[in-house]
Amino acid sequence: MADFRIGFRSLSEEVGGIDLPVQGRVPDWLEGVLLRTGPALFEVRGKPLGHWFDGLGMLYRFAFRGGRVEYRNRLLQSQGLKDARRFGRVTQDGFGTKADHGPLFNRLLGLFRGAVPSDNANVNIHRTDRGTFALTEVPGPIRIDPDTLETLGPETCRRAPPGHLTTAHPQWDGTRKEWVNTLLEFGRRSTCRVVAQAPGKPYPRTVAFVEMRAPAYMHSFGLTENFAVLFEPPFRVNPLELRLSGKPFIANYRWCQGEGTRFHMVDRRSGSVRTLEGPACFAFHQVNAFERPGEVVIDLCAYQDSGVLDGLRLDTLRGASPSLATGRVLRYRLPLDGHDAIQEVLWDGLMEMPRIHEARDNGREHAVAWGTGLSDPASGFLDCLLRLDAAKGQRTALWHQPGAYPGEPVMVPQPGGSGGVLLSLVLDAAAARSFLLVLDADTLDELARAPLPHAAPFNFHGQFYAEEKAVA
Ligand SMILES: [Fe+2]
Numbered sequence: 126m127a128d129f130r131i132g133f134r135s136l137s138e139e140v141g142g143i144d145l146p147v148q149g150r151v152p153d154w155l156e157g158v159l160l161r162t163g164p165a166l167f168e169v170r171g172k173p174l175g176h177w178f179d180g181l182g183m184l185y186r187f188a189f190r191g192g193r194v195e196y197r198n199r200l201l202q203s204q205g206l207k208d209a210r211r212f213g214r215v216t217q218d219g220f221g222t223k224a225d226h227g228p229l230f231n232r233l234l235g236l237f238r239g240a241v242p243s244d245n246a247n248v249n250i251h252r253t254d255r256g257t258f259a260l261t262e263v264p265g266p267i268r269i270d271p272d273t274l275e276t277l278g279p280e281t282c283r284r285a286p287p288g289h290l291t292t293a294h295p296q297w298d299g300t301r302k303e304w305v306n307t308l309l310e311f312g313r314r315s316t317c318r319v320v321a322q323a324p325g326k327p328y329p330r331t332v333a334f335v336e337m338r339a340p341a342y343m344h345s346f347g348l349t350e351n352f353a354v355l356f357e358p359p360f361r362v363n364p365l366e367l368r369l370s371g372k373p374f375i376a377n378y379r380w381c382q383g384e385g386t387r388f389h390m391v392d393r394r395s396g397s398v399r400t401l402e403g404p405a406c407f408a409f410h411q412v413n414a415f416e417r418p419g420e421v422v423i424d425l426c427a428y429q430d431s432g433v434l435d436g437l438r439l440d441t442l443r444g445a446s447p448s449l450a451t452g453r454v455l456r457y458r459l460p461l462d463g464h465d466a467i468q469e470v471l472w473d474g475l476m477e478m479p480r481i482h483e484a485r486d487n488g489r490e491h492a493v494a495w496g497t498g499l500s501d502p503a504s505g506f507l508d509c510l511l512r513l514d515a516a517k518g519q520r521t522a523l524w525h526q527p528g529a530y531p532g533e534p535v536m537v538p539q540p541g542g543s544g545g546v547l548l549s550l551v552l553d554a555a556a557a558r559s560f561l562l563v564l565d566a567d568t569l570d571e572l573a574r575a576p577l578p579h580a581a582p583f584n585f586h587g588q589f590y591a592e593e594k595a596v597a
Contacts, residue, residue: 128505128528128554129504129505129506129508129530129552129554130442130443131552131554131557131580132506132530132552132554132580132582132583133167133177133439133442133443133582133583134167134580134582135165135166135167135168135180135582136165136166136183136198136579136580136581136582137165137166137200138198138578138579139197139198139199139200140196140197140198140577140578140579141197141199142195142196142197143195143196143197143578144193144194144195144196145194145195145196145561145575145576145577146575146576147192147193147194147573147574147575148573148574148575148576149563149571149572149573149574150192150572150573151189151192151193151194151563151572151573151575152192152539152546152563152572153191153192154539154540154542155189155537155546155563156189156190156191156591157188157189157537157589157590157591157592158186158187158188158189158271158589158590159185159186159187159189159535159548159561159587159588159589160184160185160186160250160257160271160587160588160589160590161184161185161186161187161250161550161584161585161586161587162182162183162184162185162201162246162247162248162249162250162259162260162584162585162586162587163180163182163183163185163247163581163582163583163584163585164177164178164179164180164181164182164183164245164247164582164583164584164585165180165181165182165183165200165247165581165582165584166180166181166183166200166206166209167180167181167439167582169209169213169214169215170209170213170214173439173440173443174215174219174221174222174439175219175221175222175223175373175438175439176219176220176221176222176373176375176437176438176439177437177438177439177442177583178219178220178221178247178437179219179220179221179222179245179439180247180439180582181200181201181203181205181206181209181245181247182200182201182203182206182245182246182247182259183198183199183200183201183247183581183582183584184198184199184200184201184259184269184274185197185198185550185581185584185587186198186271186272186274187548187561187575194561194575196561196575196577197273197274198274198581199273199274199275199276201245201246201247201259201267201269201276202275202276203243203244203245203246203267203276204216204217204244205217205219205243205244205245206245217243217244217245218243218373218374219243219245219373219374220262220373220374220375221373221374221375221376221434221438222373223371223372223373243261243263244261244263244265244267244279245261246258246259246260246261246266246267247259247261247584247585248260248261248262248293248585248586249293249294249585249586249587249588250586250587250588251266251293251295251588252271252588252590253304253322253324254324254325255280256268256277256280257269257270257271258280259276260293260295261293262290262291262292262293262344263289263290263291264285264288264289264290264291264308265279265280265281266279266280267279267280268280271590282327282328284327284328285328285329286308286318286320286328286329286331287308287310288308288309288310288318289309289310289311290308290309290311291306291307291308291309292306292307292343292344292345292346293344293585293586294306294344294345294346294410294586296346296348296487296488297483297487298321298348298488299484299487299488300350301321301323301393302323302324303321303322303323303324304321304322304323304329305319305320305321305332305348305353305393306319306320306321306329306346307319307320307343307346307353307355308320308329309337309340309343311340311364311367312364313364314336314338315336315337315338315339315340315364316334316335316336316337317334317335317337317340317343317355317389318331318332318333318334318335319331319332319333319335319353319355319391319393320332321393332353332391332393332396333353333391333392333393333396333397333398334396334398335355335389335391335398335400337357339361339362339363340357340361340362340364341357341358341359341360341361341362341378341387342358342360342362342375342378342431343355343356343357344408344409344410345409345410345411346411347411347413347414347421347423348414348487348488349414349415349416349421349488350416350488350489351392351393351394351416352390352391352392352393352414352416352421353390353391353393354388354389354390354391354411354414354421354423354459355388355389355391356386356387356388356389356408356411356423356425356457357386357387357388357389358386358405358406358407358408358431359380359381359382359383359384359385359386359387359405360378360379360380360381360407360430360431361378361379361381362377362378362379363377375434378431380407380430380431380432384405385402385403385404385405385466386402386403386404386405386406386457386466387400387401387402388400388401388402388403388423388457388459388466390421390459399463401459401460401464401465401466402465402466403457403459403465403466403467403468404466404468405430406425406427406428406429406430406455406468407427407428407429407430407431407432407433407434408425408426408427408428408455409426409477410425410426410477410478410479411423411424411425411426411479412424412425412426412454412476412479412481412491412494412496412515413479413481413486413487413488413491413494413515414488415488415489415490415491417490419460419461419462420458420459420460420461421458421459421461422456422457422458422459422490423456423457423459424454424455424456424457424471424479424494424515425454425455425456425457426452426454426476426477426479426496427452427453427454427455428450428451428452429450429451432450433450433452436448436449436450448505449475449499449505449506449507450475451475452474452475452476452477453470453471453472453473453474453475453476454470454471454472454474454476454494454513454518455468455469455470455471456468456469456470456471457469470518471513471515471518472513472518472519472520474498474499474511474520475498475499475507476494476496476497476498476511476513477496477497477498477507478496478497478507478532478533478534478585478586479494479495479496480494480495480496480533480534480535480536480547481493481494481495481536482536482538482545483536484538485538490515491515492514492515492516493512493513493514493515494512494513494515495510495511495512495513495534495536495547495566496510496511496513496533496534497509497510497511497531497532497533497534497549498510498511498520498523500523500525501525501527504530506530506583507530507531507532508525508529508530508531509523509524509525509531510523510524510525510531510534510547510549510564510569511523511524511569512566512567512569522567522568522569523569524562524564524569524571526551526553528553528554528555529551529552529553529554530551530552530554530583531549531550531551531552531562532549532550532551532552532583532584533549533550533584533585533586533587534547534548534549534564535547535548535549535587535588535589536566537566537589537591538566540591544565544566544567545566546563546564546565546566546572547562547563547564547565547566547569548561548562548563548589549561549562549564550562550581550584550587551574552580552581552583553576556576557580558576558577558578558579558580559576559577559579559580559581560574560575560576560577561574561575561577562574563575
């Protein structure tokens with residue numbers, strides 16, 4: 126396969142601490158580590174998994190010092206991986222893959238116990254005062270060693286608020302100095318909590334409750350100075366079906382034609398909730414949210430509907446004619462006076478894996494966002510990096526190389542400077558290898574690239590930490 130489908134091929138090779146050859150020049154000021162996670166093993170005993178999101182996780186580490194780039198990667202030693210190797214079957218319910226409970230007794234046990242939550246933390250990396258973690262959308266982060274990438278095991282806390290689903294996109298509130306996330310508990314009356322955890326606190330506190338009769342799939346949320354903004358696309362589930370249908374998790378959700386996207390504005394000062402509705406869209410990722418006089422604004426990397434999820438099934442992506450859903454960046458303005466949400470098209474093009482200058486702009490009106498995009502529809506998959514001027518709604522810079530498929534651009538600001546770099550793991554399909562790409566964040570001019578010894582499957586999210594030694 127000499128095309129993007131190489132990015133959906135399993136990688137089991139693990140490499141420990143090698144210096145990558147660097148072409149170009151990595152800025153001297155860039156010191157720290159980029160940690161990433163993503164799906165990497167797509168078969169269990171030769172049988173393909175159902176959905177890209179279910180690939181068993183791989184951790185990646187790029188350490189930058191003195192212009193050099195050191196690389197290592199290591200499979201996440203989840204229970205799911207251990208079971209796959211020991212029993213040759215999927216023992217945990219995934220996003221689009223149902224657990225195979227094996228012999229009859231185990232199947233009955235599986236029915237009795239209901240869904241076995243997945244610990245396949247292949248979505249994001251998170252570091253707090255308690256350590257470094259790999260995250261998925263099931264509560265219970267997986268502790269990892271940020272230096273060796275060793276899996277240290279799940280973080281459990283009996284006093285944590287109850288919930289079945291969270292997001293792998295926790296957000297730092299720099300004003301209150303706490304991490305904020307959502308926690309959805311399915312039930313006859315499902316409830317989504319907004320939770321917050323300050324450093325030194327053993328478990329999160331509940332900030333507010335949002336009642337949801339038929340919860341929607343929510344992958345991320347917005348956070349402003351005073352509000353958490355939960356967005357519910359009209360892609361909903363009856364929680365009873367989740368338990369009884371026997372279908373994979375996401376197959377229980379339905380696109381509710383005619384319904385709009387719902388925004389729950391959670392006032393974190395009072396815990397009060399106000400719900401608004403606007404024109405429908407589906408989105409995994411918010412770009413950013415912020416407050417302006419009289420309104421709260423949230424930008425979403427949006428799709429027309431939930432059909433994008435079908436296109437990300439593994440058999441579709443690996444098939445003869447995969448097609449990427451068309452997308453655009455939508456801005457929803459949420460008036461504080463009780464009127465409905467107003468939808469504006471900020472940029473009429475596909476953007477995914479959005480990042481901003483988080484330390485400066487998260488929760489404040491941002492001037493710039495970066496993301497992956499599609500510059501040549503014949504590419505078949507996300508094939509460029511773009512810089513979006515958020516005030517003008519214009520793409521102001523582009524990086525594209527034919528046959529190359531970049532991942533999430535992580536923005537690293539230059540200490541004390543106004544600029545910075547983007548770090549992206551790119552698949553060079555023709556060479557069947559990946560490379561770590563360093564771009565000037567303003568111009569998207571290439572500064573350096575460092576080829577890996579293998580092709581890394583497309584992965585999801587990562588974080589850069591300026592101090593190389595993190596607390597494990
Ligand atoms: Fe995500």
